[in-house]
Amino acid sequence: MTKIAIASGKGGTGKTTLAVNLAALFREQGRRVVFADCDVEEPNAHLFLDVTWSQEQPATLFTPHIDENTCLGEECGECVRLCAFKALILMAGEVMVFPELCHGCTLCVKACPHDAVSEAGRELGIVRRGAASNMDMLGGLMRVGEAMATPLIRAVKDAAEATAAGGSTDPITIWDCPPGTACPVIEALSDADYVLLACEPTPFGLHDLKLAVGLVRELGLPHGAVINRDGMGDDRVKQYLTEENIPLLAAIPHSLEAARACSEGKLLMEVSDELRGVFSELAHALIGEAGKEASS
Amino acid sequence: MKQMVIVSGKGGTGKTSVTAALASLGPDKVLADCDVDAADLHLVLTPQVSQEHEFWSGQVASIDPELCTACGECHQGCVYKAIAEPASDSQDQAYSVLTEHCEGCGLCAYVCPSGAAIMNDRKSGRWFVSETRFGSMVHAELFLGEENSGKLVTQVRTISQELAETQGRGLVLVDGPPGIGCPVIASLTGADLALVVAEPTISARHDLERVIGLTQHFRIPAMAVINKFDVNPDQARSIEAFCREHDVPLAGRLPYDPGFTRAQTKGQAITEYDPRGLGKEAAKVWAAVEKYL
Structure with a gap:
């Protein structure tokens, strides 16, 4: 099983966008996909993947x-x-x-x-299971007013692992992680085979990317980056990635058309042939990178 | 003295840009950056640090390999899976602590029969008092992967309130973190007003509903500002309708404008970069908020 975590320091850089488009593309290619939305505070992936939740279970903490x-x-x-x-x-x-x-x-x-x-037992929220266009979907929804996301993220990942192990073929598991660099992110990232960092070519984006890189390095996790909204800011993120020898797997061009599609819950790869091409190359590069890590 | 917190639920909707713009408007305030694990406000406000303090909070376990008898009691008891088994190829058969998973409960030290597991105080970040062109600022840095972001937020807020009292400032303006969990709750506790920055997207709308649920749970009055409203006017209207239904007054709308990014690139607030265009829009938001406060 290949477990790919999609993360970022800064929020709103396109983690969910990358996660849902990659998942949909892997499905199209006939691969088995298990999707775990590990952002239990503000989960969004289900808004893009047309999910039918079939089961909801309360998650409690001792x-x-x-x-x-x-x-x-x-x-x-x-x-x-x-x-x-x-x-x-x-x-x-x-x-x-x-x-x-x-x-x-x-x-x-x-x-x-x-x-x-x-x-x-204190109720943390729910763990939910469902299906979306032929992929297994797992997620969590933290109770409003609850402070601790970490144990609920753990519960979602455990559920995803059980689902992945249950099928006949070995799946690609995608974890859509929460933003930041604190304990919920550690929980979401741990045991990933590969971390894809979504970044934005702006000063805020660069600053928080450096934090995220520091974190994945500390955890010893193989990683690569995708620049989202490429062209909206400056080139400093690209320079940084080159200097630090971090593979840049794709750059998604900035456009208002893409922003509008996202705002309506549409998949970016369905917006234009150009964007579909970008995601196809990204998927290919990602499988290559993650495979390289798995065999090394 | 009042306290206003900028939140959003979803990340990247423009909290920090809005905070910087509001910081530049009206009388001087005390500013507080409570997004302690991915702080960005300093990139615009370029604070001159006048005080730096270590932040010690909670504990972290360690295991003395000399004393460890590899009985496995700690490994078995730790609910956080923060104790690693001895490596099969290693000479010394000792358990070790995965500090990034340790929550500092002390169970391992309690159950350890040989005194190998002990608890140590944990330095989990730093906090600063600084001067900016818009007033004093309290900010912090949580070390990578640390626990206790909520406690560091509380520390930043306490110091910023004290500073506002001392300086006789009428407002503490707080840049909050994304999400609805521990650091957000710590940012909102006891605030006079939460200003929710939303985008007209299906994701931001979903997240706005949850963060407004949170402000209502803690009985904190909220107002909303819609950023990039013209990217999807239908979504913007639907968010406005939601806010009306939930007694969340609209403080204003900001247009989609590359000036936001350009201002950021120059280290300026949008009010400084484009005083006549975006600056005027931001001033309307400030006027609405000031009237409420």
């Missing part, structure tokens, strides 16, 4: 429930002392839980000498 009858409260206080996230506190002599602060580590369960801690 949070503690304290059995008042067995808990000794301030006489013991071991769980309160150990909780690194201050999700457990002593109030009026009793242990109180703040589930929204809990990171689900389960240390309190292990540490309680009286077996007074069991699992309650």
Whole structure:
């Protein structure tokens, strides 16, 4: 299985655009595709791929429930002392839980000498499964008000891996990742065979691309770049990629026509023969690069 | 003193360009860049750093290979899969910590029978107080792949509020991160107004609905500004209708204009690059926001 993560430091540089067009193109070529939308805060891929969700499952994170009858409260206080996230506190002599602060580590369960801690669970959101034009589609939708995306991303990736392993042929798995360089991105990128960085030829785009490159290097992940909206800014992103020896797999020309098509949820490769050509070459280059990495 | 936060849900809709434009309008304010893991506002405001501080938050585990007996208790217990098994070809049979996955809960140190796993304080970023041509600015840098972006955001906001108090400024203008998770919640908490920057696209509309859901969840008043409204006027109208239905007043519209990118390339706010065109449009947004505040 080839797992391709599509990422960027800056938001709005075209991650989802690349992901959905590549997925659709791989399907056209007769390859099996599993698509995982790992942006659980603001997922967008389904808007472009005409997805029918067939299953939605709540995803929960472990949070503690304290059995008042067995808990000794301030006489013991071991769980309160150990909780690194201050999700457990002593109030009026009793242990109180703040589930929204809990990171689900389960240390309190292990540490309680009286077996007074069991699992309650906080709803993080849902993991959904479906199909879109003959590809398996997985995604997550974080509950509005929930702060922690990381465990939900993990759940989406686990579901994608199970789906990928379930089929008869080995698929290409595409992960559409969230923006940024913090912990949700780490979770989304880990174990990728290849990372495709979507970048924008602007000062903001260049600055955040450097951060993203720093991150994939730190994680030791093979990577290449695509310049989106090529021509809208300057050449500094291209120069940087050359200086840093990062393969530039494609440049998608900037046009208002493309921007309009995207704004309506259309696939870019269906806008013009030129754009279809760009994506075909990108798909070809990507398979080559990812294959090279897999065999090395 | 009021606090206004620029958010969007979707990334790349123009939060930072709008923030820089609003920074240049009206009386001096304190500026805060709360997009701590991909901060860009400094590229336009070229801050002169006057203070730099380390940001220590939470902990990270480490395992002493000399003491590790390779019992595997830590590996088994870690829900974050942050403990790597000993490499099969390696001489010393010790487990090790994958720091990028470690959330600092301390479970490994608790279960370790040989005292090999210990917890250490974690330096996860830096924060700065700077001067810009539009007023003082508080900004930060979260180290790559770090946890606790929300806590660093909270730190930036606390310092910017204190600074505004000291300087007698009436407004803290906050450039927020994309998404609806931890750093966004930290950016919005206690704010007086959220200004949502939307694009007339199907993605931005979807994301706007979720971020407005978030502002309503935390009972923070919101206004919207539609950037590049003329790229898809139908989508723009549908977003406006959504905002009306949800009591989110429209602060203004900005046209699609290559001037946005050119201003960025020159390190200028759009109000500086094109004071008569885009600058006037931005001034209307500022007027609407100022009236609300």
